[in-house]
Amino acid sequence: MKSTETTAEQFEPAGAPASDEQQPRAEPNEPRLLPIRDTARMLRPVRRHLITCAVFSAVAAAAGFLPFVAVAEIARTVLGNTGGPVASTVWAWAIAGACGALLRLLLLGLSTHVGHKADAQMLHSLRVRIVGRLGTVPLGWFRAAGSGRVKKAMTDDLEEMHELFAHALGGLLGAAVAVVVGTTYLFLVDWRMALVTLAVPVLTLITYRMSMRSLPEHMSRLIAAEGQISAASVEYVDGIGVVKTFGGTEGRVLGRFADAMAEHTAAYRAWMAGHRRSSAVNRVLGSEMAVFGVVMAGGLAFVAAGWLPVADLLPFLVVGVGLPTSFSPMIHGAQGLRMARMAAGHIDSLLRHPPLPEPDHPRQPEGYRIEFDRVSFSYDGVTNAVAEIDTVCEPGTVTAIVGPSGAGKSTIASLLPRFYDVTAGAIRIGGVDLRDISSTTLLASMSLVFQDVTLLRDTVTENIRVGRPGATDEEVREAAEAAQIDEVIKRLPLGYDTVLESGTGGLSGGERQRLTIARAILSRAPIVVLDEATASLDPDSEAAVQDALARLVAGKTVVVIAHRLHTIQHADQILVLEAGRVVENGTHAELLGRRGLYARMWRAQQNGDSR
Numbered sequence: 001m002k003s004t005e006t007t008a009e010q011f012e013p014a015g016a017p018a019s020d021e022q023q024p025r026a027e028p029n030e031p032r033l034l035p036i037r038d039t040a041r042m043l044r045p046v047r048r049h050l051i052t053c054a055v056f057s058a059v060a061a062a063a064g065f066l067p068f069v070a071v072a073e074i075a076r077t078v079l080g081n082t083g084g085p086v087a088s089t090v091w092a093w094a095i096a097g098a099c100g101a102l103l104r105l106l107l108l109g110l111s112t113h114v115g116h117k118a119d120a121q122m123l124h125s126l127r128v129r130i131v132g133r134l135g136t137v138p139l140g141w142f143r144a145a146g147s148g149r150v151k152k153a154m155t156d157d158l159e160e161m162h163e164l165f166a167h168a169l170g171g172l173l174g175a176a177v178a179v180v181v182g183t184t185y186l187f188l189v190d191w192r193m194a195l196v197t198l199a200v201p202v203l204t205l206i207t208y209r210m211s212m213r214s215l216p217e218h219m220s221r222l223i224a225a226e227g228q229i230s231a232a233s234v235e236y237v238d239g240i241g242v243v244k245t246f247g248g249t250e251g252r253v254l255g256r257f258a259d260a261m262a263e264h265t266a267a268y269r270a271w272m273a274g275h276r277r278s279s280a281v282n283r284v285l286g287s288e289m290a291v292f293g294v295v296m297a298g299g300l301a302f303v304a305a306g307w308l309p310v311a312d313l314l315p316f317l318v319v320g321v322g323l324p325t326s327f328s329p330m331i332h333g334a335q336g337l338r339m340a341r342m343a344a345g346h347i348d349s350l351l352r353h354p355p356l357p358e359p360d361h362p363r364q365p366e367g368y369r370i371e372f373d374r375v376s377f378s379y380d381g382v383t384n385a386v387a388e389i390d391t392v393c394e395p396g397t398v399t400a401i402v403g404p405s406g407a408g409k410s411t412i413a414s415l416l417p418r419f420y421d422v423t424a425g426a427i428r429i430g431g432v433d434l435r436d437i438s439s440t441t442l443l444a445s446m447s448l449v450f451q452d453v454t455l456l457r458d459t460v461t462e463n464i465r466v467g468r469p470g471a472t473d474e475e476v477r478e479a480a481e482a483a484q485i486d487e488v489i490k491r492l493p494l495g496y497d498t499v500l501e502s503g504t505g506g507l508s509g510g511e512r513q514r515l516t517i518a519r520a521i522l523s524r525a526p527i528v529v530l531d532e533a534t535a536s537l538d539p540d541s542e543a544a545v546q547d548a549l550a551r552l553v554a555g556k557t558v559v560v561i562a563h564r565l566h567t568i569q570h571a572d573q574i575l576v577l578e579a580g581r582v583v584e585n586g587t588h589a590e591l592l593g594r595r596g597l598y599a600r601m602w603r604a605q606q607n608g609d610s611r
């Protein structure tokens with residue numbers, strides 16, 4: 001077995017800037033309010049539906065005004081203001097009003113129908129695109145913040161988008177058209193009186209905007225306070241065992257919770273104090289009564305001055321007084337649109353996440369020798385998590401990676417299946433750079449046994465069959481037997497047909513590990529990457545897991561991240577990592593003889609075990 005000796009001088013200092021080969025890995029597209037143009041691009045697949053929905057809403061809003069206009073015009077006709085034949089004009093307006101009301105109902109129904117159709121189509125296409133994109137992003141992304149973002153995009157953000165299609169867009173447009181049509185009509189009747197009528201809604205909009213000015217400040221204080229409450233709750237719930245056991249800390253943790261609640265209440269009160277005044281003013285100004293009062297006062301003054309016939313006052317009382325009711329859906333529609341654009345921003349940033357680059361001309365590895373060639377990797381593009389790793393793992397051998405917490409052990413393991421790509425240097429399997437191997441071939445050549453065991457909500461058989469989807473039931477059972485989990489499965493209520501819930505599936509830590517070992521055994525992959533459990537298992541479980549692992553690794557290229565050194569005493573080579581660098585390399589006996597970091601760690605664990 002080739003062993004690559006390394007010395008500290010050979011290395012770039014860990015913590016040194018990462019090479020320029022790969023730029024910082026900050027999220028390239030942070031969630032944001034999606035610009036209108038990009039939102040429109042996202043909505044392109046349902047553009048026709050949306051335009052139809054918008055046209056229906058707009059015409060419905062205009063038609064909805066006809067009954068009001070009809071009432072006003074009938075009154076003007078009857079009061080003899082317009083001249084011409086009274087009966088036929090009244091009938092014409094009555095029919096127009098009725099038709100307007102019916103048309104409005106019909107078009108609103110159609111608009112809602114088309115809006116929901118666009119909604120279903122768009123959400124389906126977005127879901128498909130999100131899932132499609134998830135299949136291409138580097139797996140490391142899920143390990144960081146990814147899964148939370150996926151969940152948010154698939155539920156909350158799509159719900160906000162639904163609001164946009166099904167309600168906000170039509171509501172906003174309808175209200176805007178209603179305001180435009182109503183205002184135009186009033187201007188046609190008498191422009192001076194129209195200005196008087198509009199004064200109140202315009203004043204309402206101005207005061208509303210002024211009252212919203214302090215909103216961002218109040219909102220950020222409120223959101224920060226909510227964050228503190230949730231952090232304090234999580235702290236309490238997650239640590240409830242410790243908190244209750246060491247009773248003295250309960251008061252402190254609950255104290256933090258109480259402080260956060262108090263800050264939240266104070267923030268809410270400060271917001272409400274300003275808001276109460278402005279919202280009372282807005283409510284008064286935005287009410288029909290305010291417009292009615294102004295129209296009556298202004299109208300009577302106009303009539304007294306001889307500027308306006310009495311009959312012409314009616315359109316302002318009937319149509320003008322109704323105008324404020326259109327402002328509120330406009331404001332809500334605009335807010336809905338903003339929320340939907342924010343949600344679209346989240347989804348867009350997810351859809352734009354760079355995929356894992358696939359080789360144009362994939363190569364097939366010749367054998368399963370793993371070679372780390374001056375490998376460095378940085379999560380943030382600034383600090384190296386591992387630096388200048390230079391080693392070879394021969395087929396049929398076990399390479400153990402050990403070192404203190406945070407030394408970079410898991411990072412090395414996650415570079416092998418390309419959860420992340422190296423920042424500098426290269427990892428080769430069978431002489432081929434990982435980046436030149438198709439991801440399907442690469443993942444098929446590896447069994448990954450990580451600590452965070454993922455169970456699918458499916459039967460035990462299917463949970464094991466994940467290792468090799470074509471495997472027969474018999475092969476699944478053989479793998480389970482080899483992994484020392486067969487007896488446990490048989491004791492489950494329905495044996496191999498028992499459905500495991502996602503999460504722990506009702507299995508102990510050691511049992512879950514053996515289940516993933518069974519998956520790995522079934523996969524027959526020639527490379528095994530194993531992240532040993534950090535938590536100590538009970539002696540029986542530990543022996544069973546060790547036995548299962550011995551069967552898994554036989555004759556394969558094995559890389560094991562070890563937390564408990566006694567499990568890897570017989571490894572062919574042990575790499576000792578410290579701050580991202582290999583500081584020692586050798587067998588157990590060689591490393592003990594060197595009296596370095598490994599020897600110290602060994603002594604510390606022996607002492608810990610004997611205590």
Ligand SMILES: Nc1ncnc2c1ncn2[C@@H]1O[C@H](COP(=O)(O)OP(=O)(O)OP(=O)(O)O)[C@@H](O)[C@H]1O
Nearest residue numbers: 143144379385403404405406407408409410411412
């Ligand atoms: N997803 C991530 N994003 C940013 N930094 C990370 C991420 N994962 C690990 N790190 C950092 O990289 C360094 C190496 O971490 P790594 O998890 O590889 O160490 P480890 O030796 O496996 O530790 P442990 O034994 O505690 O699991 C640490 O400084 C860690 O904080």
